[in-house]
Structure formats: C-alpha cells, structure tokens
Amino acid sequence: TKVLIYWGTLYQVAVRAGFLGFAFGCGVLLSYGQSSWRHFGWYLCSLTFFHYSEYLVTAVSNPRSLSLDSFLLNHSLEYNIAAASSWIEFTIEKLIYPEMKEVTWLSLLGLAMVIFGELLRKVAMVTAGTNFNHIVQNEKADSHILVTSGVYSWFRHPSYVGWFYWSIGTQVLLCNPVCMVGYTLASWRFFRERIEEEELTLVQFFGEDYLEYKKVVPTGLPFIQGIKVEP
Numbered sequence: 001t002k003v004l005i006y007w008g009t010l011y012q013v014a015v016r017a018g019f020l021g022f023a024f025g026c027g028v029l030l031s032y033g034q035s036s037w038r039h040f041g042w043y044l045c046s047l048t049f050f051h052y053s054e055y056l057v058t059a060v061s062n063p064r065s066l067s068l069d070s071f072l073l074n075h076s077l078e079y080n081i082a083a084a085s086s087w088i089e090f091t092i093e094k095l096i097y098p099e100m101k102e103v104t105w106l107s108l109l110g111l112a113m114v115i116f117g118e119l120l121r122k123v124a125m126v127t128a129g130t131n132f133n134h135i136v137q138n139e140k141a142d143s144h145i146l147v148t149s150g151v152y153s154w155f156r157h158p159s160y161v162g163w164f165y166w167s168i169g170t171q172v173l174l175c176n177p178v179c180m181v182g183y184t185l186a187s188w189r190f191f192r193e194r195i196e197e198e199e200l201t202l203v204q205f206f207g208e209d210y211l212e213y214k215k216v217v218p219t220g221l222p223f224i225q226g227i228k229v230e231p
C-alpha cells in the first residue's frame with residue numbers, strides 16, 4: 001500500500017503550533033499542581049504563548065509577510081543559549097536552595113512584566129499592520145507608510161519595548177538573579193544596535209517626517225536615543 005504523506009508548509013506550521021500547544025498545556029498542568037515547579041509552569045506558558053501569538057498576530061495583521069519564521073523559534077543562537085541558561089539556572093538554584101524559587105510576590109511581578117510586554121508588543125504589531133515586519137526592511141515598499149499613532153505616539157519602538165520587558169520579566173518570574181542581569185544587558189545591547197540600524201533606514205525612507213517624529217517621541221527604552229543626526 002502507498003501512503004501519501006504531506007510534508008508541505010502547512011504541515012510544518014501544524015507541527016510547530018502543536019508542539020507549542022502541547023508545551024503550553026504542560027505549563028498549565030504545572031501551574032495548577034502543588035509541586036514546587038509551579039512558577040516554572042507560568043514561565044512555560046509565557047514562553048510558548050509568546051511564540052505562538054507571534055505567528056498568529058502576523059497572520060492577522062500582515063499576512064503577506066507570514067512564514068515559518070514568524071514563530072520566531074529560530075531567532076538566533078544567542079536567543080537559544082539564553083533560554084537554555086535560564087532553565088539551567090532555575091534547576092541548579094532550586095536544587096541548592098529551593099526556597100529561592102518560592103518567592104511568589106517576585107514571580108507575580110515577573111508575570112505582570114511578561115503580560116505588559118506581551119500586550120504592548122502585540123498592540124504595536126496590530127497598530128503598524130503591514131508596515132510591521134519581523135525582518136527589518138532595507139528597501140521601502142510603495143505601501144510602507146510612517147506609523148506615529150497609538151502606541152507609536154508613546155514610543156518610537158513599542159514592540160522592542162514590549163519584548164525587552166517581556167524578556168526580563170521571564171527571569172523575574174523564575175527568580176533567576178544571574179539571568180535577570182544577563183538578560184537585561186543582552187537585550188539592551190541587542191536593541192540599541194537594532195534601533196540604530198532600523199532608524200538609519202527609516203530616515204532614508206521618510207526623511208524629514210521621521211526626524212520630526214524622532215524629536216517628539218522617545219525610543220521607549222532606557223538610555224537608548226537611536227541614531228544621531230547632524231544638525
């Protein structure tokens with residue numbers, strides 16, 4: 001007998017979505033159990049929800065840019081190392097000093113940061129619509145317009161602000177002191193560089209309009225000013 005197997009893109013999407021849903025379910029079980037891994041359950045839910053919703057919101061707000069990469073699961077080697085480091089830190093500290101992982105108020109603060117960051121990022125994606133692309137565009141599409149409304153009137157980079165606080169929030173949630181510091185430094189440096197590159201292209205695309213916008217609206221990230229322009 002012949003068996004037809006479909007290995008196309010939709011299958012690949014389903015595998016990732018199914019895996020994220022399964023891991024999210026494990027997170028829910030851990031969260032509601034009485035085990036001391038409860039806060040790790042919250043973390044697992046936060047992480048898998050983030051990656052799943054990146055795909056979902058891209059599908060809704062900018063479907064033409066949708067691809068397997070929209071899950072952001074293969075962001076970078078550094079991103080994967082950061083994730084693995086936080087699991088290792090959590091496990092080691094939990095073995096040596098279990099009380100450290102039971103600081104519920106700190107985990108709740110982390111969860112609040114995660115929810116705030118997640119919401120801000122997704123609101124930014126929806127607000128920018130087709131102007132939002134996971135891959136920073138080097139050439140201006142005809143349809144690309146400058147977005148300055150809603151959360152873009154608070155910050156020039158609301159989705160990066162959201163992701164920044166989300167990432168630190170995951171480590172506050174896990175009560176991981178080493179990764180809290182590490183994530184803050186690594187995310188800050190990553191976004192400082194990313195914003196400079198991105199604003200270089202945005203000034204090329206929108207000229208005076210972007211410079212005016214830049215005068216009025218801050219980046220949203222602490223101590224990051226964006227590109228410097230000669231007067």
Ligand SMILES: C[S@@+](CC[C@H](N)C(=O)[O-])C[C@H]1O[C@@H](n2cnc3c(N)ncnc32)[C@H](O)[C@@H]1O
Pocket residue numbers: 124128131132133134135136137145146147148152156157158159160161198201202
């Ligand atoms: C991953 S999105 C991030 C957008 C923005 N930096 C943020 O944090 O919300 C990157 C794309 O957004 C575009 N972009 C950034 N700011 C924009 C704005 N104010 N209006 C329109 N497009 C923008 C860039 O050209 C780039 O292709």
